[in-house]
Amino acid sequence: MIRNILHDNSLLFLKGLVLLRPNYTTLFNKYQFNKMKMSNNNLNITDLINIYQGYDYCGESVFMAKNILNKYKINTNVYNTSNKNILYINDDYITDHCILYINDNIIIDPSIRQLLLDNRSDEILDCKYRDFIFNEVEPFFIGTIEEYYDLLELCNNLNKKIYGEPYINLFKLISFCNFNINIDNKFTLDYFSENHYDFKNYYEIKELFN
Numbered sequence: 001m002i003r004n005i006l007h008d009n010s011l012l013f014l015k016g017l018v019l020l021r022p023n024y025t026t027l028f029n030k031y032q033f034n035k036m037k038m039s040n041n042n043l044n045i046t047d048l049i050n051i052y053q054g055y056d057y058c059g060e061s062v063f064m065a066k067n068i069l070n071k072y073k074i075n076t077n078v079y080n081t082s083n084k085n086i087l088y089i090n091d092d093y094i095t096d097h098c099i100l101y102i103n104d105n106i107i108i109d110p111s112i113r114q115l116l117l118d119n120r121s122d123e124i125l126d127c128k129y130r131d132f133i134f135n136e137v138e139p140f141f142i143g144t145i146e147e148y149y150d151l152l153e154l155c156n157n158l159n160k161k162i163y164g165e166p167y168i169n170l171f172k173l174i175s176f177c178n179f180n181i182n183i184d185n186k187f188t189l190d191y192f193s194e195n196h197y198d199f200k201n202y203y204e205i206k207e208l209f210n
């Protein structure tokens with residue numbers, strides 16, 4: 001049910017992300033985009049959600065997913081990683097990552113792909129690892145925390161098999177993904193609009209949920 005709701009609202013989800021961060025260029029994976037354009041010049045919403053990576057969009061993607069589910073009377077809570085942990089990945093770093101919890105046992109990560117990216121694949125047109133991330137890993141992870149960690153391990157092992165060395169230490173990645181801080185109060189529309197530095201389209205965002 002939840003998976004269908006999010007997929008059925010993919011256009012609303014992506015439109016909201018563009019409104020929230022109109023100047024960012026990391027919403028979609030440009031390499032998958034270029035590969036798809038070679039065979040199809042008319043991309044539809046299914047194509048776009050398939051190349052969606054949400055890099056640096058965890059807060060915005062959680063905000064959109066939470067408010068979409070709220071329209072269907074599905075209650076969620078937003079949890080964040082500890083701000084004491086910093087994840088160094090792909091010559092960059094992530095200070096935190098947030099997800100949604102439903103009933104304390106099911107989590108939703110609407111930007112999980114950003115944790116799986118390996119920039120070593122950037123210049124390889126037919127990278128088997130990148131193809132796996134965008135063809136086999138759903139854009140919205142939905143499952144238990146154990147299934148979440150299993151997916152991280154699966155992708156890490158595949159990455160290691162292809163490149164010899166994984167793009168990141170699995171233990172550090174799983175340790176980072178310890179979602180133990182409730183920040184749900186920061187994800188109402190009014191709070192988000194007042195405190196989000198890229199929030200320039202408050203009324204347009206509000207209209208999406210009316």
